[in-house]
Amino acid sequence: MRSLTYDVVVVGLGPAGASLVYLLRNSGLRVAGIDWVGPEGVWGKPCGDAIGAGHFDRNGLPHPSGEALMQVVNGALVYSPSEEGVLRLVGEGAGYMIDRNKYGLSLLREAQKRGVDIYFKSRASHPIIEDIKVTGVKVHSEDLGDIEFKAKIVVDATGSGGALRRKLPKDWLIVENPPETDFVVAYRKVVEVNYEIENPDHIRLYFNENIAPGGYWWLFPKGKNVANIGLGIQMGRGYPHPAKVYREVLAKRPDVGGEVRVISEAGAKIPTRRPSNTMVWNGFITIGDSAYTVDPIHGGGMGYAMTAAKHASEAIIKAFQNNDFTLRGLWTLNLGYMKTTGAKQAALDVLRQFLQTLSNEEIEWAIKKGLAGAEEVISVFGEGEFSMTAGFLEKLNVVVKLIGKPSLLMKLMNVNDYMKRVKSLYKSYPEDPDELPTWITKVDSLYKEYKGALNIPF
Ligand SMILES: Cc1cc2nc3c(=O)[nH]c(=O)nc-3n(C[C@H](O)[C@H](O)[C@H](O)COP(=O)(O)OP(=O)(O)OC[C@H]3O[C@@H](n4cnc5c(N)ncnc54)[C@H](O)[C@@H]3O)c2cc1C
Incomplete structure (x- = not known):
């Protein structure tokens, strides 16, 4: 050979x-x-x-330009299950829709x-x-x-x-071998539509447990008449395949179903x-x-x-x-990733598991109340931690909004506490590879304790 x-x-x-x-x-x-x-x-x-x-x-990578850049994204609209509640997250030049x-x-x-x-x-x-x-x-x-x-x-x-x-x-x-419930299966179509998309510089995310349980569905414009439309559904819980939901539910909506031409369609598994x-x-x-x-x-x-x-x-x-x-010679990759992005990712994994237990009614309420509003969401995405830890006023604001749902408030405080604990465990990722097994045991037992405390059934 x-x-x-x-x-x-x-x-x-x-x-x-x-x-x-x-x-x-x-x-x-x-x-x-x-x-x-x-x-x-x-x-x-x-x-x-x-x-x-x-x-x-x-x-250290070049920004997409020319034909690789299809649309500059200046904001995101996050919809509640009824679509009556909308969070507007604005960020000039915050992102791109690209030709991969x-x-x-x-x-x-x-x-x-x-x-x-x-x-x-x-x-x-x-x-x-x-x-x-x-x-x-x-x-x-x-x-x-x-x-x-x-x-x-x-x-x-x-x-x-x-x-x-x-x-x-x-x-x-x-x-x-993580559990299947740690993954979503996502499916999307890129389609030319028969209408002009309003505000094509805003991506849209829709949270609705009846359509995309444990995930969300999206409509991301790629210009005025092309959109990437899809949905992700949590695996391992017996939910239907997203392609079926797309076909049988989403395609019945005029904004999704108004397709003139399908440019591509496919699905795949995502570790979340x-x-x-x-x-x-x-x-x-x-x-x-x-x-x-x-x-x-x-x-x-x-x-x-x-x-x-x-x-x-x-x-x-x-x-x-x-x-x-050797493992030791390459160890700096672990130290570099885990103490920064990995710590944020692990804290967001705590939040993800909690969010996947929420009902449509709770999501509706939270979005309408403006909870998880712009600051909270940006802070969560940016730091992997609720901003309620950041300052007294913000904390008070969140608490006031949650007064109508004391049990949700208690749960959120608990989630926030575990997010901090997980983050700190990742920030103290072992300097020495010999300590890896002990660290893994600590991580596994902290997530196990969290699932027990929050009654997370998967
Ligand atoms: C429907 C859907 C929507 C998503 N939306 C977004 C989004 O909007 N934004 C975002 O940032 N992420 C999104 N993601 C996630 C994102 O696509 C992935 O996280 C990203 O592509 C991962 O990059 P990767 O290089 O690790 O893997 P991949 O993109 O999967 O690339 C792996 C490569 O390995 C090659 N390969 C595989 N096996 C072999 C083999 N045996 N021999 C040789 N080659 C092999 C494949 O051909 C492929 O080119 C989405 C995922 C899905 C499924």
Whole structure:
């Protein structure tokens, strides 16, 4: 069998993998990127296509422009189940609706120009494992046949399937099996509509447990007459598939059903939970959906994938400087991610589980009251913690709004307390890999205690 040797092999060239090869393009390392799709299928996974503008500068990536930028997003409208309550979240230039393929390809082309080798139409089947470390990956390429890629570091960026990670030995702590309820299955159509979309610079999110239990449905304009419309539904609870709900419920609405042409349609699974306990092992890294680096509340994973890629690129460069590709040598990826974005993500996982227990009546009430209004929502999304901790006045404001629902107030105080505790556990992520098992035990028991305290049934 043909064998090729690189310093780093990145499998999967979606938002996580493409960002990583782009960020490594000037590193001087020999880098290969592998994906089973051709250029036309790059970043082809179904997505809402919305991304916050802040992710690009923060992670050293170019902002989308030209054909890759379909719509600047200046605000979001959040609807209550009856749609009588609407929260307006305004943020000039807060985000973008992108053409994923065009943006993803632009990163890959730039990386190729700087010497990164890209292998399209090449499917990775197995990690190559020697003793206790990953030393390469077996690939079947449409053009080159069977190839063994050997590398000091192999990166699994294959999305929620975790094509390599799930084939590692079960006793490696990087292999995890979260419950199905930690995932949503989401489905979306990109359609040309037969009406002019009002305020196309505002994305719309609709919370309604009868339509999207444990998730929400959305209408994200991509200009005046094209929209990305879809819904995400919590898995593992016997709810119907979102494609069926789209067809049988959403399509009956004039704004959804008024389609002239379907540009694309598909569904996929999204991890809406805390990140993997470790994103590295000996000779191995996992980032993006494969490592569950997704916002647990809104299911946005592109920005988090980019952040994980940024930390991975720094850890890889450091590993080569120190000539150490072991778990210990790559550990800085965990420290960089877990103490910042990971801590926020884990706190939002606490909030997500609580929100998934709310009834339509409670959601209606909260949105109409302006609770979880702009400040709270921004603060929650920004910090992974309620702003009620921030200052007395804000706290008082929230409490006053909640006076009509004392039990909800008590629960929220409790949720807030667990969010803080979880966040602090992630901020004290172990400096030494030997302490990982003890830390995992602490995390598992804190979430278990939380589920018991809040009576979360899944
Ligand atoms: C319906 C829906 C709506 C969403 N909406 C949004 C949104 O609006 N905003 C947002 O930020 N996020 C959204 N997300 C989440 C977002 O799409 C993902 O979090 C993001 O794409 C993850 O990037 P990734 O690179 O980790 O994985 P992916 O995008 O899944 O990319 C993985 C890549 O690996 C390749 N691959 C897989 N297996 C192999 C193999 N064995 N060999 C070679 N290649 C392989 C695939 O071809 C693919 O290119 C949505 C998801 C869904 C399903």
